[in-house]
Structure formats: structure tokens, C-alpha cells
Amino acid sequence: MSTFQDLGLNEDLLKAITDLGFETPSEVQEKAIPILLEQETDLVALAQTGTGKTAAFGFPMLQKIDIDSRTTQGLILSPTRELCLQIANEMKAYGKYCKGLNVVAIYGGSSITDQAREVKRGAQVIVATPGRMKDMIKRRLVDITKIQYSVLDEADEMLNMGFKEDITDILSGTPDDKNTWLFSATMPKEVSTIARKFMNDPQEITVGHKNQSTNTVSHEYYLVNARDRYQALKRLADANPDIFSVIFCRTKRDTQKVAEQLIEDGYSAGALHGDLSQNQRDIVMKQFRSRQIQMLVATDVAARGIDVDDITHVINYQLSDEIETYTHRSGRTGRAGKTGISMVIVSKSEIRRLKSIERIINKKFELKEIPNGMAICEVQLLSLANKIHNTEINHEIDKYLEDINALFEETSKEELIKKFFSVEFTRFFNYYQKSKNLNVAAGDSGRDSGRESSGSGARYFINVGEKDGFDWMKLKDFLKEVLDLGRDDVFKVDCKDTFSFFNTEKEHQEKVLAFFTDYKHEGRFVNVEITEDKPSRGGRGRGNSGGGGGRRRDGGSGGDRRRSGGGERRSSEGRGRRSEGSGSVDRRRGSDDAPARSRRSDGGGDRDKGEFKTTHSRSGRSRR
Numbered sequence: 135m136s137t138f139q140d141l142g143l144n145e146d147l148l149k150a151i152t153d154l155g156f157e158t159p160s161e162v163q164e165k166a167i168p169i170l171l172e173q174e175t176d177l178v179a180l181a182q183t184g185t186g187k188t189a190a191f192g193f194p195m196l197q198k199i200d201i202d203s204r205t206t207q208g209l210i211l212s213p214t215r216e217l218c219l220q221i222a223n224e225m226k227a228y229g230k231y232c233k234g235l236n237v238v239a240i241y242g243g244s245s246i247t248d249q250a251r252e253v254k255r256g257a258q259v260i261v262a263t264p265g266r267m268k269d270m271i272k273r274r275l276v277d278i279t280k281i282q283y284s285v286l287d288e289a290d291e292m293l294n295m296g297f298k299e300d301i302t303d304i305l306s307g308t309p310d311d312k313n314t315w316l317f318s319a320t321m322p323k324e325v326s327t328i329a330r331k332f333m334n335d336p337q338e339i340t341v342g343h344k345n346q347s348t349n350t351v352s353h354e355y356y357l358v359n360a361r362d363r364y365q366a367l368k369r370l371a372d373a374n375p376d377i378f379s380v381i382f383c384r385t386k387r388d389t390q391k392v393a394e395q396l397i398e399d400g401y402s403a404g405a406l407h408g409d410l411s412q413n414q415r416d417i418v419m420k421q422f423r424s425r426q427i428q429m430l431v432a433t434d435v436a437a438r439g440i441d442v443d444d445i446t447h448v449i450n451y452q453l454s455d456e457i458e459t460y461t462h463r464s465g466r467t468g469r470a471g472k473t474g475i476s477m478v479i480v481s482k483s484e485i486r487r488l489k490s491i492e493r494i495i496n497k498k499f500e501l502k503e504i505p506n507g508m509a510i511c512e513v514q515l516l517s518l519a520n521k522i523h524n525t526e527i528n529h530e531i532d533k534y535l536e537d538i539n540a541l542f543e544e545t546s547k548e549e550l551i552k553k554f555f556s557v558e559f560t561r562f563f564n565y566y567q568k569s570k571n572l573n574v575a576a577g578d579s580g581r582d583s584g585r586e587s588s589g590s591g592a593r594y595f596i597n598v599g600e601k602d603g604f605d606w607m608k609l610k611d612f613l614k615e616v617l618d619l620g621r622d623d624v625f626k627v628d629c630k631d632t633f634s635f636f637n638t639e640k641e642h643q644e645k646v647l648a649f650f651t652d653y654k655h656e657g658r659f660v661n662v663e664i665t666e667d668k669p670s671r672g673g674r675g676r677g678n679s680g681g682g683g684g685r686r687r688d689g690g691s692g693g694d695r696r697r698s699g700g701g702e703r704r705s706s707e708g709r710g711r712r713s714e715g716s717g718s719v720d721r722r723r724g725s726d727d728a729p730a731r732s733r734r735s736d737g738g739g740d741r742d743k744g745e746f747k748t749t750h751s752r753s754g755r756s757r758r
């Protein structure tokens with residue numbers, strides 16, 4: 135195994151490496167750095183997340199550029215603002231002894247004039263998101279005509295997010311003889327196309343097996359009914375009192391909802407997604423990095439590449455449509471040789487997707503049980519005992535001790551301990567004592583989902599109809615196609631004049647609603663809502679589902695949690711018809727779910743471009 139000296143890095147960089155505490159080069163660094171230092175070549179490097187790619191291109195770039203010149207010589211493109219900032223900070227740390235080095239981050243959602251001013255001061259290296267970069271080139275705020283080294287970091291993700299054209303445009307304004315270094319975790323077709331198009335006989339390095347997830351991560355899944363997803367999440371959190379985790383949801387909307395609900399239930403949680411302002415995102419990330427937030431609920435795009443140490447658990451609250459995404463998610467934990475756990479909460483209908491993921495990560499998922507209430511109480515109690523045992527005494531309390539001691543004069547140590555722990559224990563106990571078993575037996579072939587889908591599954595209202603050129607068959611085909619559903623998955627399609635109704639099995643409900651959050655048909659937002667007599671407050675619903683163990687909560691209501699179950703749907707066809715007959719959109723709007731949905735469809739606002747695109751491409755592949 136080589137050292138950083140062996141790789142040929144100069145003194146200034148080696149000093150920074152010592153400061154950073156890097157002892158030996160990682161595999162991708164060992165392979166890439168000598169090539170990039172010694173040769174003027176293009177490079178394609180495939181390595182999973184957390185393998186140290188930033189340093190693999192960062193050090194050679196810093197060593198090769200002319201720091202005495204103020205010309206922009208290095209350009210690093212990365213998919214998200216967070217990643218862009220992270221890379222810029224890393225580059226600054228690597229180059230802290232390179233006097234005169236100026237690394238500037240360029241990304242959307244923050245003042246373009248400030249960024250332009252920084253560039254003007256002479257940035258040898260620019261780290262940018264493609265959207266903002268293109269913008270700045272158009273306005274002639276940056277000059278990249280003398281770039282010698284360009285890096286495409288997380289290339290697969292940038293292409294996923296629809297940045298292909300932006301990247302093409304940006305690179306077309308750079309010199310032909312520059313070197314391009316492409317770093318990616320996976321190598322889908324689009325990436326090799328880009329490589330062929332923009333690169334000149336690139337050298338290739340691959341680290342580990344392609345698409346394989348880290349060895350230090352164990353993969354677990356929990357089988358529950360879809361409506362119990364949120365309750366399951368809470369239990370997993372309660373069963374791991376020191377959890378420090380990223381929780382992945384599929385859509386921005388779900389991300390926000392789950393985070394809000396967790397906060398409401400007393401957990402230290404925060405949301406990270408593209409509908410938040412840059413400032414909000416910065417705050418959340420800062421809180422997460424400083425451990426003020428224990429659970430970061432995030433979309434895939436927003437969390438991509440985020441490097442926070444010591445994440446103990448990645449929780450797949452919902453699986454992504456693209457199975458490759460799982461590798462990126464689970465790569466958030468088990469970094470730098472630490473162990474981590476990647477948990478997946480699945481319902482019966484998703485199990486086969488786990489099989490596909492297993493093939494990609496080349497590892498098996500272990501079926502685990504959501505702990506029962508008493509097990510959680512025990513964990514919490516012992517964790518508290520440990521915490522107390524390890525607590526340093528704060529002598530500020532000395533002055534009150536006399537009074538306190540007086541109060542407990544008659545209490546034995548044994549009794550005192552019992553009382554003391556009961557304070558905390560009772561809270562969890564009250565909440566969990568009558569809790570039900572959330573696990574679905576693996577062999578029990580969908581009994582529960584069967585009951586869920588009895589009757590007619592989920593029925594939806596959609597605001598297109600015959601006036602939009604649909605009849606029931608066309609509408610059915612359209613829905614099947616955009617939702618990527620099978621032949622029999624959309625049924626009972628009933629096309630009216632300006633609106634229609636259709637059904638899917640309950641298991642597709644999330645997907646259907648998520649897809650139509652901001653989908654336009656012929657320039658008009660398509661609105662899809664559940665139509666039921668009683669709007670279902672699904673497991674993840676916004677209604678406060680009775681607290682939870684919740685860390686900071688005092689009261690612990692222990693209310694009727696079963697209320698959040700969607701079990702008592704009463705949507706017989708007869709009732710369904712009645713609600714159709716009224717055709718009353720207003721009534722539906724009156725449901726607790728509708729206003730948010732309608733608002734969302736209208737509001738463009740400060741939306742992360744990439745995120746927006748991804749949401750579409752993810753579910754709407756067939757439309758492209």
C-alpha cells in the first residue's frame with residue numbers, strides 16, 4: 135500500500151493531508167492521483183460513494199494549476215448545491231497551504247452578483263452546479279475559455295437530473311485540449327455516451343465492484359402494511375435511542391410530511407428537499423452536521439453525495455423507483471471504515487424490488503422485526519440508565535441540593551431509582567403498552583393487503599375528461615403509461631365531461647399521488663385526489679397520530695394511535711358513486727389533504743431545478 139508521498143504530491147498538499155488526518159490514500163486515490171499528476175489525460179473513474187473521490191481529483195488539480203495566475207483553470211461540475219459547497223470546502227482545505235489559491239462555489243439559490251464578484255477576484259478553481267454555471271456563462275460573469283481541467287463529479291446523478299444539455303453547453307465553451315475527469319458511482323448508458331462524446335481516449339479506473347455497496351453496511355428490511363409505515367419508522371427510531379440517520383422518501387412532499395410529523399411527535403428531525411430555500415437547506419444541514427438534528431428526512435437528489443460522518447442508520451422509508459438509487463442511499467452510512475445499517479421499510483408488494491436490489495449490491499437483505507412496544511421500553515430505559523451513569527455532574531445544582539435532599543430524606547436509594555426511572559419509562563410505557571404488532575408475516579401471502587384492496591382499492595378523482603379528448607380507454611392507456619403500471623393495475627375508469635375517476639390497488643396509491651403532484655398535461659396541471667367518503671388519513675398522514683415515544687415530548691399522550699390506520703375505509707362502490715354524483719371538488723378540497731396538493735400544483739416558486747426535473751423523470755420516464 136502506498137503513501138501520499140509515494141503518489142507524488144507536493145509538500146503544501148502533504149501538509150494539508152496531515153492536517154486533515156488522512157493517513158493512507160484510498161483505493162481510488164491510489165489509482166487516480168498518479169495518473170492525473172503524471173499524464174495529460176482524460177479519465178473515467180468509477181467508485182461508489184464515500185471512497186474519497188473528491189481528493190482523487192482535487193489534489194491533482196491543485197498541484198497542476200498555476201496558482202500565481204488568476205485565470206480560471208479548473209472547473210468542477212456537481213449535481214447539487216450541497217455537494218457543490220462541500221467540494222469547494224474540501225478543495226479549500228486541501229489547498230490551505232497553497233498561497234493565493236481561490237476556490238469559488240457557484241450554485242443556484244444564492245446571490246449571483248456575490249458569486250460573480252468572487253470569481254472576478256480571480257478564481258483558479260470553480261465548483262459549480264450546471265444550471266447556475268450556464269446562467270453565469272450566458273451573462274458573461276465567468277470566463278471558462280482557458281480551463282485546463284474539468285471534472286464531472288457524480289456524473290450519473292447529473293445526467294439523471296437532466297443536466298445533460300447544460301453540461302454539453304458548458305463544455306462546448308471550454309478548450310478542446312483540456313482534460314476531462316469523470317467521476318461516477320455507476321456507469322449507465324448515458325454516462326458512457328457523455329464519456330465518448332466529450333472525452334478523448336479516457337483511461338478508466340474502477341474501484342471495487344461496479345455498483346456494489348460498501349461492505350461495512352448491513353442491509354435489513356422490515357415488512358409492514360403500507361399504512362403502518364410511519365409507525366414503523368417511529369419504532370425504529372425509538373428502538374435506537376442514539377440514532378443519527380438519514381431517512382429517504384420518494385417525493386419532496388412526503389419528505390416534508392414525514393419530517394413535520396416527526397417533529398410534531400417530538401423527535402429532533404428536519405427536512406431536506408428542493409422546495410426549501412437555500413437558506414433553509416443550509417440551516418438544516420448545519421443542524422444535522424452538529425447533531426442538533428438526529429433524523430434528516432431527505433429526497434435522493436438533495437442528499438446525494440452529502441458527506442456527514444458517523445451516520446448510524448439509513449432508513450429507506452420508501453424505496454426509490456430506480457433501484458440503483460439504493461446504493462447511493464446506503465452509502466451515506468458505513469463511511470470511513472465505520473459500520474452502518476441500511477433499513478428498508480417495505481410492504482408486501484415491494485418485496486420483489488428487494489430482490490433486484492440484492493442483485494445490484496450483491497448482498498442479501500436480512501428480514502428483521504419491528505420491535506414490539508415492551509422491547510422499546512426496555513431499550514429506552516437501559517439507554518437512560520447508561521446516560522445517567524456516564525453523566526458528568528454539573529455542580530451548578532449543588533446549591534439546590536439541600537432542598538432536594540430534604541424532599542427525599544425518607545426515600546431509600548432503591549425507591550429513588552425506581553421513581554426516577556419511572557418518570558421516563560412511564561412515558562414510553564403508556565404510549566407502547568397497548569401497541570400492536572406491526573410486522574406482517576412473510577409467509578402470509580398478503581392477507582392484509584388483500585383486505586385493503588377488497589372492494590375497489592383506491593379511487594381517484596382526476597381533473598381531465600372527455601373535454602380533454604379522453605374516453606375511458608384512452609384515459610386508462612394514458613394512466614398506465616405515465617404511471618408505468620401494468621395492464622390490470624388501473625381499473626374502473628369512468629370518464630366524465632371535465633373530470634374522471636379511476637381506481638388502482640391501494641398499494642399504488644402513493645405512487646399515483648406522488649406522480650401527479652406537479653404533472654402537466656397540455657400545459658395544464660393535472661390534479662389527482664383520492665375520492666372517498668372519509669378522506670383517508672394514511673399512516674403517514676398529517677393528522678397527529680398520538681405522539682410516539684418522541685424524545686423531547688413531555689406529556690406523551692398515548693392516544694389512540696390506531697386512528698392513523700387507514701383500515702376502516704368505507705368506500706363501497708355505492709358510496710363511491712354518491713361522491714361522484716356530487717362531483718363536488720369543493721368538498722374534496724375540504725379534506726385535509728387537498729388544499730396542500732392544489733397549492734403545490736400552482737406554486738412554481740423557488741424550486742431546485744434539478745430536483746424538479748428528477749421528480750418528473752423518475753416517474754415519468756415513458757413520457758420522454
Ligand code: ADP
Pocket residue numbers: 155156157158159160163181182183184185186187188189439441469470
Ligand atoms: P466520495 O466523493 O467518493 O463520496 P468523499 O470525497 O466525499 O467521497 O470522501 C468521503 C470522506 O472520506 C470525506 O469525509 C473525506 O474527507 C474522507 N477521506 C477521503 N480520503 C481519505 C483518506 N485517504 N483517508 C481518510 N479519510 C479520507
Ligand code: MG
Pocket residue numbers: 187188287439
Ligand atoms: Mg463525491
